Amino acid sequence: MTAWQQRFDARIMRSIGMPLAKLERGDGVRVWDDAGNEYLDFLAGIAVNALGHAHPVFVDAVSSQAAALAHVSNYFTTEPALELAERLTRLAGAGEHGRAWFGNSGAEANEAAFKLARLNNSGGARTRVLALVDAFHGRTMGSLALTGKPHMRDPFEPMPGGVEHIPATVEALEASLDDAVAALIVEPIQGEAGVVELPGGFLEAARELTRRHGALLIIDEIQTGAGRTGAWFGFQHAGITPDAITVAKGIGGGFPIGALVTFGETSSLFTKGQHGSTFGGNPLATAVANAVLGEIERAGLVDNAARRGDELRRRILGIGSSLVHGVRGKGLLIGVGLSEPVAGRVVAEAMRRGLIVNAANDSTIRLAPPLIIGDAEVDEFTTRFAGVLDTVASL
Template sequence: MRSIGMPLRKLDRGEGAYVWDDEGTEYLDFLAGIAVNSLGHAHPVFVEAVSRQAATLAHVSNYFTTEPALELAERIVRLAGAGENGRAWFGNSGAEANEAAFKLARLNNSGEARTRVLALVDAFHGRTMGSLALTGKPHMREAFEPLAGGVEHIPATIEALEASIDDAVAALILEPIQGEAGVVELPAGYLEAARDLTRRHGALLIVDEIQTGAGRTGEWFGFQHAGITPDAITVAKGIGGGIPIGGLVTFGAASDLYSKGQHGSTFGGNPLATAVANAVLGEIERADLVGNAARRGPQVRERIEAIGSPLVAGTRGRGLLIGVALTEPVAGKIVDAALARGLIVNAANDVTIRLAPPLIIGDAEIDAFTDRFAAALADVAHAAS
């Protein structure tokens, strides 16, 4: 399914931050497969990891474990700061990760009547039936209702959370930045308040890091900007750098909620996917691409604002997850104009352009982006005049 304003192109190959279509036209990719291609396209580390693991063992089912799976579990628990009792489970996508998180919430009952799960208005957690129940976008949900019960969507304010949470809440699930809503950050102090309130009422705090994880925001995970410790996080997208993988990481007592056989996946955590994820995360760590995201994000935002387009109201986001707020509902037209100028960006909605470039970008890519994005903005502004 294509996003708003995204014309269909048949892409043929990629290298670094660039892709080419089947007619040989070059595009600068500032979407990275929707925050997936952390290392860009055809990165040597990614290619070598796929080739090496495919030549030995690609899949064994969940009746066995393998060294890549164990290594990835240890690595992601360490990067998340989950501690000695941290645990990791791997599936194949972000939606599957959030399904696992939803089931984890159901297990947090301790014999009590914890029937409520809180999620946020405008949240996006996936398109499967369980993850869709958590998604706070009525236009996505209505065609498939009734969905799993017990989920309540509340505004992303501390006041709404204080008014909603009680001892009947099993979990609060949230994104630290709502990417599909237009790269919207939570209010200042929200994560700290959420951690305090959920702990006080015995509810789990589950942070959806599918779009914000793997260094994209300038920390390994978005929750780390707030200095809190959640009970669980969900991961996918950027941790695999282009190979399908998702996962649930649990912290502390939440690691004891699942018992053997309560959840699983035939393909989840197979040696091919986990070997590649290890290589991707290892390269992000080795090359300090988390730091690069922290440095390059403000640089990109400064360039956008310096363009001085009447269509740009401002920018928001963290690191290399950036929302460009527009003064007019022309995001789809800007996406089309950018593509015509050889630039791939995304319309999160009618009034927001979303940018999520590969974490490898440097000065040359930012220069090229600035030129092409400025030209696209000018094209749309001229057409409207």
């Protein structure tokens, strides 16, 4: 072990594995480790660093707001919090009744959504919450209950009750939804499952069926939001209006923040004292999120994500490697399906060649680069990734 690995092994909780490197600085789409090695970052902190590293807009927002007011608790409000609530409801198309609640992470946003679902229970008859098999909604107890991965839940049973996991099919929706369902929560693209898109027509059917039965349709946009898929939010590709969405990751561009955004009558479900967060909506986090989302909008990075994503998918298929079984996803959330379970080898070889990618599972490589990538980064990625695939295929 290196010295830093020994320190990590001695003092960091073993709920996470040994890191791939000790990173020291970043600039744009690149990071450098403690040995001076440079990497092209096509993971962006798992779809977080929307503007890349050390973007001037991000740096200025952090420094200027920290010098003015960082934290006030939720006994007070500030201009950045009001502005961000207005911005998120506008971008989501939440309409005149849209509201936002702020927390500090995606898991917290989904905890708030779980509680929102429980409030949709007039008369006490709505005891069921539906989520999808292979879904990932977080690691806190409530969000873990929503997560459709038994290997994650089993060590912590019993989970909070009432959650059922159904296959991601229209047939399963039709068979499962009834008047006892309080809410259905889904990801537009299941990132942790290997960047798996929902079947065509699924969200449209979900909207019609939940409305028919009085259930809430809650969309988990934590990985797909903030322009990542080539729309501001993934649900917008389907042309529907949900009852609520959860967001985090890219909206803060690297600063911790999460939010629940509600639509229509759903905005009246929470009442005073039913939910809160000491740090949630603090002026520092909300000022940074405003700056990040403002720059995404100003620079046309949602369109850039759509265009560069299409280009990357074509380039990957054009490599012609026997290891590439297919390419999934939308915008700059991409899953490269592998014909063999060698994703770990691909990640290791990519690191050796100065490229950061992620193994979503044994047979999927996940790409989620910063939304700022251009021609040069696409060309460089293609060359390096082709070399990675050639090397792994020859082993």
